[in-house]
Amino acid sequence: MLRVARKDILADGVVRLRLERPAGGRLPDWAPGAHIDVVLPASEGEALVRHYSLCGDRWDPDAYEIAVLREPSSRGGSRFIHDHLKVGDSLKVGTPRNNFGLWSATRYQFIAGGIGITPIMTMIAAAEKLEIDWHLLYGGRSRESMAFLDELSRYGDRVTICPQDELGLLNLDFLQEPVAGGKVYCCGPEPLLDAVAAATTNWPDSAVRFERFVPAVQPQPVRSEPFTVELAQSRTCITVGNEETVLEALSAAGVSVLSSCNEGVCGTCEVSVLGGVPDHRDSLLNDAERAKGDRMFVCVSRSVTARIVLDL
Template sequence: MTELRVRQLRWEADDIVSLTLAEPHGRRLPSWQPGAHVDLHTPAGVRQYSLCGNPRRRDAWRVAVYREPGGRGGSQWVHDGLRVGSLVTVGAPRNAFPLLPAPRYLFIGGGIGVTPLLPMIDQAGRAGVPWTLLYGGRRRSSMAFLSELGRYGDRVRLRPEDEYGRLDLAAELDGLAEGTAVYCCGPPGLVAAVEEHDRSWPPGALHIERFAPVAQQHPLDDTAFDVQLVRSGVTLRIPARTSILDVVERAGLANVGSCYQGTCGSCETKVVEGTPDHRDSVLSADERASGTSMMICVSRCTSSRLVLDL
């Protein structure tokens, strides 16, 4: 974690403000890759925001924050409490949504979900890889970075709902060209609709970052189990309806929590032995099947004992 100073605040759309954050003494910031996010430490708790600036710049980071109606207070603090010159505690970049090599890309953004896609678009363009962005929102005034995206011409398809209705995903996704990688970030309804089309695509074609955790349809009954922490040399009892992360943090053995919902990937932990009951919204089906890592903020265990690299 480090303290960064707000260098610039700018309105990007209705209820969306961007923050440009810089090291107070001018030191270079850690490098990052498209898809990365950082933790902002707010009075309401830790919040994750996608880096949406230029990865080649080491003098500043940019994030964009949507004032979430009825939220938990983090976005309200950013909007109402921060000013140019304010100091903010920020975590190091982490990436659970990396841009993987592909012959072509289709990017799908809904509302503030466009933010992680901006540096991906830039990287794809610099690599000479064909791409298209389908960008939906309630209305143009609520859609951030339109002027920035305007330089890409017809590769960006803007679809404000008050002009076009809901996104016509069938027109975009049925008969997807072979080799296309689809990167989607947006509200749960958009993500679920895109996932419906994924059933006919080759494995690994769809890459998603979510705002909210996936609802667990049929989670296994919570039962108590033991967790052995290899590096710490202790074994902890995990009660029913209590997360591994809660017990580990209360014991003072780790401080890896951020979202506590299984969406950010910060608590991903290597599994040495045992069978995880995955309840996160980050790992792919193949990663879950391998059983080599788990998100300890929400996932549990189907065996009586779990051994973790902690």
């Protein structure tokens, strides 16, 4: 459990939380792009697990900082944080995990939309320490809704601010030509991610990284019949039906796998694949990572083959 040590308004509809151990002390280390799971009460009384990108100083050992957008369609999580959570309250928080790690590059192009600026802030700090060239293109509905503008102002022309009500949608034409050794990191709403993906078709697949808030639209499963999951450690076999996920089938059989989002965006339920071919239905792996077939996220992914062997 961590205590809310500070709660600040960053922008219209955005608050920042500083979370510390109640008795003080060092928290587990993390790297740029990492997120934490936060357990929140829902309006119906059931717990919600939400993951939020860390946006504070990664060299501060005593606290985690997250920024939370008030979501109009919230199922209770962001509404609770904005309206009810107070300084001094406690939250159950998971250990940092990272599916959006900052890879080595000669130059970074960061692109953020709205609250998608949160993981990018930590990447900018890392690029600065490493003295690697970078640029940020940051869009939002309006200046009032865009967090961290004061902090970003010190970087001068390395940051381009584009409020939609002043300048319209982001111009991504500059992405048509790949940068040798460069990488693109993008976080924001789905239309922005789609636009960046379309603009970077000439870039190597591994050079463009996305962090999603919601799962990408997936095609129909490759396999329309039930399949068998073999658990390598116990040699148990479990049948997964057409209307259930691997995670649900495992749970029904008494096999516990840690999970969070149940949408294939957080990476909590990653399991190693030892045999068979996974039908990847997550929003995390790129094409090269999918082609390896050595892991899957059991909350959404299924099997191409009649049998798949998991390291469980």
